[in-house]
Each structure stands twice: as C-alpha cells, then as structure tokens.
Amino acid sequence: MWQDDDIRSYERQGYLLKRGLLATSEVQALNAEMEVMLGADRDDGIHRERERTGAVRQVYLAHRHSAPFRQLVRDPRLVAPVRQVLGGEVYVWHSKINVKAPFEGTVWLWHQDYGYWVHDGVEARLMSAMVFLDQATRNNGCLLVADGSHRLGLLPHVADEVTTSYRQWCVSPQELQGRLQEEQIQAITGDAGDVLFFDARLLHASGHNLSPLPRKTVILCYNDLRNTPRGVEQPRPDWVVSRQFDAVT
Ligand SMILES: O=C(O)CCC(=O)C(=O)O
Numbered sequence: 001m002w003q004d005d006d007i008r009s010y011e012r013q014g015y016l017l018k019r020g021l022l023a024t025s026e027v028q029a030l031n032a033e034m035e036v037m038l039g040a041d042r043d044d045g046i047h048r049e050r051e052r053t054g055a056v057r058q059v060y061l062a063h064r065h066s067a068p069f070r071q072l073v074r075d076p077r078l079v080a081p082v083r084q085v086l087g088g089e090v091y092v093w094h095s096k097i098n099v100k101a102p103f104e105g106t107v108w109l110w111h112q113d114y115g116y117w118v119h120d121g122v123e124a125r126l127m128s129a130m131v132f133l134d135q136a137t138r139n140n141g142c143l144l145v146a147d148g149s150h151r152l153g154l155l156p157h158v159a160d161e162v163t164t165s166y167r168q169w170c171v172s173p174q175e176l177q178g179r180l181q182e183e184q185i186q187a188i189t190g191d192a193g194d195v196l197f198f199d200a201r202l203l204h205a206s207g208h209n210l211s212p213l214p215r216k217t218v219i220l221c222y223n224d225l226r227n228t229p230r231g232v233e234q235p236r237p238d239w240v241v242s243r244q245f246d247a248v249t
Pocket residue numbers: 096098108113141142143204205206217219
C-alpha cells in the first residue's frame with residue numbers, strides 16, 4: 001500500500017514513479033517470454049500491431065498468453081496501490097507490451113488515455129502501471145508526461161492517421177498550444193524494473209527510438225469493477241476493451 005505522501009504526489013502530479021519495484025530476475029523472466037510474444041507470423045491468437053517497417057509495435061493481452069505476465073498482472077505491488085487509488089475492486093481493462101524497437105519504434109503523440117476510453121462507455125476511473133522491461137532513456141524514446149495535466153480534465157482529441165502505422169487519438173497542436181507548458185514536461189527515464197503509475201487523464205507522449213537499444217515496457221491498465229463499459233453500439237474488440245470482468249485478486 002502507498003503511504004500518504006505517495007498518494008498526495010500521485011494526486012498532484014497525476015503519476016508516480018516507483019523505482020526498482022521488480023527485481024532483475026523478475027524482469028528477466030518477463031523478457032524471456034519476448035520471442036514468443038513478438039512471434040513470427042503465426043496464428044497464435046495474440047493481437048499485434050506493427051510499425052510501417054514491419055517491426056512489432058505492440059503486443060496485446062500478454063497476460064492471457066504467458067505465465068510470467070499472468071502473474072505480473074495480479075502482483076500485489078501493482079494491484080494494491082491501484083485498488084487503493086481507485087477505491088475498490090479492479091479488473092484488467094487491457095495489457096500491452098509497447099516494444100519500441102531499436103531505430104524502428106515510432107512516436108506516441110500527446111494524448112490522454114481517456115481520450116480513447118471515453119468512447120468505450122466508461123468514466124475516467126482507470127489507472128495504468130507501466131513496467132519498464134528495459135532501461136528507458138531520452139535516446140530510446142522514454143515516456144514524456146505533462147505534470148499535473150490530469151487536472152485539465154478531458155481535452156478534445158482528434159484522429160491522426162498519418163504519423164504512424166497506428167491510428168492514434170491525440171490532442172492537436174492547436175489545443176496543446178497555451179495548455180501545455182514546457183516546464184511541465186517530464187522525461188521518465190529509468191531502469192528495467194521501475195514502474196510508472198498514471199492517471200487515465202494524464203497527458204503523455206514519447207519520441208522515436210533513435211538508439212540501438214530497445215525500449216520495451218508493458219502497460220497494465222486496470223478499471224474500477226463498477227465502471228464496466230455501457231451504452232456503446234459498436235464496442236471495440238476484446239483485445240483492447242476486455243470483456244473479462246474478473247476482479248483481480
Ligand atoms: O509507450 C509509450 O511510449 C506510450 C504508449 C501510450 O501512450 C499508450 O500505449 O497509450
């Protein structure tokens with residue numbers, strides 16, 4: 001459980017970085033799964049998104065396909081603070097390995113995750129834990145966050161279909177001007193095993209991986225069990241909006 005100071009920092013900043021939450025051996029066990037997770041072009045039921053170069057960009061729901069990831073998603077070091085902040089039982093909204101391959105891993109434009117999720121018929125009572133599977137540096141495209149931006153509420157998002165292979169919902173440059181201050185931007189560098197917890201309304205982005213080193217993370221997104229999707233005529237697929245509403249115990 002987090003102490004009051006942690007809760008206060010999280011509420012003020014919209015995020016909290018916990019260094020060294022996972023031991024090196026635990027990260028190694030997750031990385032040992034990577035060959036299977038990245039897959040060849042096998043029909044193994046795992047949903048992957050690719051960069052324009054063909055490199056894998058994202059792998060969804062690793063926790064349904066791999067024992068170490070299954071264990072991770074239920075790990076009390078991640079789940080206890082999430083339950084504490086959200087104030088009740090949670091289930092896994094989705095999980096995704098963001099691969100950011102050396103030289104090929106491309107950008108994430110400024111967005112709030114809730115900019116996507118609002119269309120899935122939920123309130124903003126979701127929280128993410130980004131587990132670093134590699135060292136994250138400025139060169140390999142570490143995450144950038146805008147300190148305190150969750151307090152702006154939901155900003156208008158637009159679809160960007162040109163910047164990357166992945167259709168991104170993002171906040172337009174016009175909306176960002178005047179709202180996002182340079183001093184707010186924090187580069188979240190860190191080591192494998194560090195974990196960044198963040199609010200669904202936190203503005204975040206990341207740059208291209210220009211380095212020879214990978215920048216893999218796995219993001220585990222949890223939703224308040226009382227906040228299951230409703231009222232959406234054409235729900236997005238289960239790999240991105242899970243229909244498995246089992247409380248994480
Ligand atoms: O992996 C990153 O750098 C950012 C990913 C992200 O924002 C997302 O998956 O929504």
